Amino acid sequence: MNRNFQFIGKNYFLFLIFFSSTLLNYSCSKKEEIVLPPIQVNAVKAIQTEVPIYEEFVAQVYGESDVDIRSRVEGWITSLNFREGSFVKKGTLLYVIDDIQYQTNVDREQSQLASAKTEMVRAQNELARVRPLAEMNALSKQDLDNAEASYKASVARVEAAEASLSNTKIELGYTRVYAPFDGVIGISNFRVGDYVTRAGTSSVLATISSIGAVRVRFQISEREYLRLTRFTQEELERTRKNVKIILADSTLYEETGEINLADREIDPKTGTLTVEARFPNPKGILRPGLFVKARILITTLPNAILVPQRAVIQQQHLSQVYLINESGEIKATPVETGPRTDDAWVILSGVKQGDMVAILGTTGLTPETKIEVIEQTWPEKSQNP
Template identity: 55%
Template sequence: MKLSTYYFLLLPSRLHHLICIHLAIAFFLALPSCKNPQPKALPPPQVSVIKAIQKDVPIYEEYVGQTYGLSDVEVRSRVEGWVTSFNFKEGSPVKKGQLLYTIEDIQYKTKVDQMEGQLARANTELVRAENELNRVRPLTQMNALSQKDLDNATAQYGAAKAQKQSAEAALQNSKIELGYTRVYAPIGGIIGISNVRVGDYVTRSPGAGTLATISQIQSLRVRFQLSETEYLRLQRKIAKGQLSSETRDVDIILPDNSIYPQKGVINFANRQIDTETGTITIEATINNPDQLLRPGLYVKVKFLSDYFPNAVVIPQNAVIQLQSIYQVFAVQKDNSLKVKVVETGPRAGDGWIITKGIQPGERIAIVGTQALTNNTKIEPVETKWPKSTTD
């Protein structure tokens, strides 16, 4: 045994333990070191990309309207009395001149008889006054009677003649009132629900309700309101020739969202703006040959309100709005994104008209909720427009 080894064995046990630890550390430090692997780069995100298109874009507006009969005539009583019958089926067609109601006529017949009696008395008085005048006139000419007697006879004859005319007028009026106890249809059309029944008392006062309403529905009127600013805009475009006479054509969208096959035509605008609502009433007429539509129906009126020839259009969900600023992500040749500020026009269907900032055919990214920034590289996923948009 060597002397050095001997001395090592003679070292105290604590010191021996420390030396062994240092030797172990030196051994592990002598081992070749292992480098940590570098993380792999993430692939660029996939983003839907679509090309901006150029096309003629008509802009249509929809307004809520209400239908009315071509004529909606309220049937009212022109005399007072008890209803003795009504002679129609509610909700059915009636013809002009058809008897609708009868009102108790006893008092009106009695009045006719009274007026006939007054007319008879007036005729008798007229004959007496005429005979008296014929008697006095020659005697006055012979100076057998004074001029005063002739004047009196002439005045009595004139009064009797006027009395007869008054009695004739009163008789005619009483006959007219008697005729009003028979209520006839003023127009042909569909009659609604009767508001009175046999035994009800009706009056001719201004506040009295209607007996029924008759509507002509072979054609209907549709009324809707435009704001004053929209009305002025449309009128100016029509005056400049930017909108054709086709603007008068309207589509009627029914409550079930179906489009009525008959097109309507705008007839007129009201003479004034409603000062309370700031709107103007527009009326259109529409043929109703199958009588599907009825008065009082709420519909939507759709018509051409603007026209953009050769407009650049991109999807609405490709536009990012930050307060009053509109931005899009344009895709460059190297598939990097570039933020562009654009100017927008009106929306058309799923698209948005871009008036400045984008050229036709330029690729636009639809980023959705992805957190992408300027110069971000993407993997474009080409998306096509729906055929209905490109037509």
């Protein structure tokens, strides 16, 4: 019994070994038969074109005129006659300040002027009476001199009263505050019932800005300034008249600006020079205080080689692209990059016009990798406007 059991066990063990070996051989033969499909790789052709090179600077928008409207008299605000944030025309009545005391001053000065004029008429009549008598020696020369002095003094008092009356009328006029020019008025710092003074920050009622055109200010570094000084007159004029701005939503403002001034000095605290450009603003899109990017045309590269930025792989100081030859083989190639323009790199060396450059999906690829090239359309839009 034991002998039979041992025989069966031995045969069963041999069967397991044979079965396992058969499965292993079958599995290996299956693996040898598996052929992986080629990896799809998107690619574009490097292009050669004229490329304008721009520099971008953080900038801020100012109105063509930004004026603080200040109170020139003291008193209580009795009327607010505009809608905050709206467009107002030159001469529009904006504020009315309580004018009772100023009207009282005018009335008092008018009374004093009338009194002075009356005194002047009396002195004039007295002089007219004394002069012929003095000529006949009926009155002394002293009497004539006194009469003439009295008349001249009365004339001076009239002139002083007139000046004082004019001043009080001017102050009365200051109780009505008008828009100095066409523009957009901001939020009022005072409401009806508030007391305003003529001095300090409390005298600023509101600010009005003229925005038919705007000023855009930005700072350039000393290095950039020195580079501009080496431009020819033609290059400077082209740069001066080709200023663009990029808005906060990354869109390009449709109007082109022109540099109209640069500060007289380099700021010693920041090492920068303030530059100002003027932009038309016919639709009123640009408002004072808006932060934008100023884009200035620096130079133009006549025959630049371009590839998409996403095709360039950068690792520390090394830049490379994956080139695909006519046989469909892919190879990592070091390149020297120049400036960026829109969604492209300018390639100074390593790529020539028409070379097929792989984009995306290049991780882990080797020259032995089977690939299927899917050529993409690029560029989708023209380079810098």
